[in-house]
Amino acid sequence: MPKIVRFSVSLEDDLLEQFDGYCRAGQFATRSEAIRQLLRERLTVQAWEADCRDAAGTLTLVYDHHRPQLREHLTRLQHDNTDLVISTMHAHLTHDLCLEVIVLRGPASRLKKIASQLRGLKGILKGELVMASAEERG
Numbered sequence: 629m630p631k632i633v634r635f636s637v638s639l640e641d642d643l644l645e646q647f648d649g650y651c652r653a654g655q656f657a658t659r660s661e662a663i664r665q666l667l668r669e670r671l672t673v674q675a676w677e678a679d680c681r682d683a684a685g686t687l688t689l690v691y692d693h694h695r696p697q698l699r700e701h702l703t704r705l706q707h708d709n710t711d712l713v714i715s716t717m718h719a720h721l722t723h724d725l726c727l728e729v730i731v732l733r734g735p736a737s738r739l740k741k742i743a744s745q746l747r748g749l750k751g752i753l754k755g756e757l758v759m760a761s762a763e764e765r766g
């Protein structure tokens with residue numbers, strides 16, 4: 629059985645308030661229990677992302693299509709990575725806004741990289757990558 633170690637954490641009062649709300653909503657017995665679970669989840673995801681060779685994912689982007697060059701950059705990045713990009717769905721949300729969902733498959737590290745590149749383009753208002761293992765035993 630591992631030894632229990634105590635440590636103190638400093639954080640802003642409003643963040644602590646939000647965290648306590650999270651603990652209540654999740655019905656955690658103590659803050660420590662909630663923190664343990666969050667840490668385990670995050671560390672598991674991080675370890676998985678580091679070495680998953682065959683991952684699949686979606687990258688959802690919301691952007692203003694009037695932004696100069698943005699469409700061109702989005703298209704170029706996807707054409708530069710045709711081995712990763714399986715499909716793209718585009719929806720015109722409003723007069724200005726577009727939603728694009730890009731389906732990706734490949735090594736997790738490369739999916740994260742192209743997602744960062746796409747998300748980082750000027751004019752992207754929201755970008756979220758969701759990944760899953762595409763291996764038999766993920």
Ligand code: NI
Nearest residue numbers: 719720725726
């Ligand atoms: Ni559009």
